[in-house]
Amino acid sequence: MSGKPKLYYFNGRGKMEPIRWLLAAAGVEFEEEFLETREQYEKLLQGGSLLFQQVPMVEIDGMRMVQTRAILSYIAAKYNLYGKDLKERALIDMYVGGTDDLMGFILMFPFLSAEDKEKQRAFIVQKATSRYFPAYEKVLKDRDFLVGNSFSWADVHLLEAILMVEEKKSDVLSGFPQLQAFKARISSIPTIKKFLEPGSQRKPVPDDKYVETVRRVLRMYYDVKAN
Amino acid sequence: MSGKPKLHYFNGRGRMEPIRWLLAAAGVEFEESFVEKKDDLTKLQKDGSLLFQQVPMVEIDGMKMVQSRAIANYIATKYNLYGKDLKERALIDMYVEGMFDLNEQLMSYNFQPADKKEQHFANVVDKATNRYFPVFEKVLKDHGQDFLVGNQLSRADVHLLDTILMAEEFKPDILAKFPLLQSFKARISNIPTIKKYLQPGSQRKPPIRPEEVPKVIAIFY
Numbered sequence: 001m002s003g004k005p006k007l008y009y010f011n012g013r014g015k016m017e018p019i020r021w022l023l024a025a026a027g028v029e030f031e032e033e034f035l036e037t038r039e040q041y042e043k044l045l046q047g048g049s050l051l052f053q054q055v056p057m058v059e060i061d062g063m064r065m066v067q068t069r070a071i072l073s074y075i076a077a078k079y080n081l082y083g084k085d086l087k088e089r090a091l092i093d094m095y096v097g098g099t100d101d102l103m104g105f106i107l108m109f110p111f112l113s114a115e116d117k118e119k120q121r122a123f124i125v126q127k128a129t130s131r132y133f134p135a136y137e138k139v140l141k142d143r144d145f146l147v148g149n150s151f152s153w154a155d156v157h158l159l160e161a162i163l164m165v166e167e168k169k170s171d172v173l174s175g176f177p178q179l180q181a182f183k184a185r186i187s188s189i190p191t192i193k194k195f196l197e198p199g200s201q202r203k204p205v206p207d208d209k210y211v212e213t214v215r216r217v218l219r220m221y222y223d224v225k226a227n
Numbered sequence: 228m229s230g231k232p233k234l235h236y237f238n239g240r241g242r243m244e245p246i247r248w249l250l251a252a253a254g255v256e257f258e259e260s261f262v263e264k265k266d267d268l269t270k271l272q273k274d275g276s277l278l279f280q281q282v283p284m285v286e287i288d289g290m291k292m293v294q295s296r297a298i299a300n301y302i303a304t305k306y307n308l309y310g311k312d313l314k315e316r317a318l319i320d321m322y323v324e325g326m327f328d329l330n331e332q333l334m335s336y337n338f339q340p341a342d343k344k345e346q347h348f349a350n351v352v353d354k355a356t357n358r359y360f361p362v363f364e365k366v367l368k369d370h371g372q373d374f375l376v377g378n379q380l381s382r383a384d385v386h387l388l389d390t391i392l393m394a395e396e397f398k399p400d401i402l403a404k405f406p407l408l409q410s411f412k413a414r415i416s417n418i419p420t421i422k423k424y425l426q427p428g429s430q431r432k433p434p435i436r437p438e439e440v441p442k443v444i445a446i447f448y
Binding site for chain 2: 051052053061063065066067068069070073074077078086087089090093094096097098101131132135
């Protein structure tokens, strides 16, 4: 056993990607086991590794953690990316809640029909530019990092969200100078810069192969609708 | 200003109810301001009170907090309902996120189109009795203690009681195969602050009535 956290998920972004980002940002090496077949999934189920029969699952510090938010909160606290006190933690939780909602609109995007994808793309951009980006733009007017003048989980999560929305509309940051500067600044933090380079464990935009694998392994998500 | 937390939401359970439960369990008095029509929400949005233009919003300790998980996390920590260390917190978070997943399914029943309701009901009962309740029954069985985590009351116990009661409203005998959850329910319901919250006249909200659904949709969508 290597002592490194071990991630169990599909070979793709999904709900595991924010966890990869956070571990990478913290400079923590991790291993991955990719679910490719139904048999692998059933083996995990039968072995009792999945508390609620679901992935993501992360083996870390002797625990088999499930539930994305639980895993993220644990990693953030362990690696000092959760603020210095309860009030900073509250701000981080609020900001991460927003970016989580925004990335949630993108999560099921690959599973939509071509027609629904166009609808959803418009929806994502509208929400990003009218609800979420303005909120973070305002916060960043007076500071380099979202909370407490130091790098936290909130910054990692926001960068991830920005990049994901840009994949849907490349000039989406055009009305948001603070976010543009934030993006450049956080991207050049050494651990993050490394994660953004080719060859890292960052996963690419989900493709049809990813969708097919998830459907085959979970036997779900055949009929997903746009928001 | 009273110094009490002030909750802004519609007059119903929704995403605010876990927060009401936590405050009540902690013995913290709170005030409520109800969003009854679209204008009420618009007013809050216009005066800059809502970080992401949404409720729940709770005024607490000089902050206008939004995002129900952020609010619940803050209250749980402040009132010592979040375990004693990082590992207990991890367990609590895992259990509570599972409960919230089940709650979402319970609550969304009333928002399903008529032709999907029966299937949805069957799915919810299946998930409750085959995925979620067996986990919590086993947790209690394995350690033999009165509370889910760390041998003391935590938010995990409070949220589980809420979930159990909502599931029973859905299907009254849903705990039939879960003797330890039945005794858990009785035990936690007897804690004085919780017992008080379960009595008529408390700030606990009733389940949404089908005729209220269009009004809620009109306010929020």
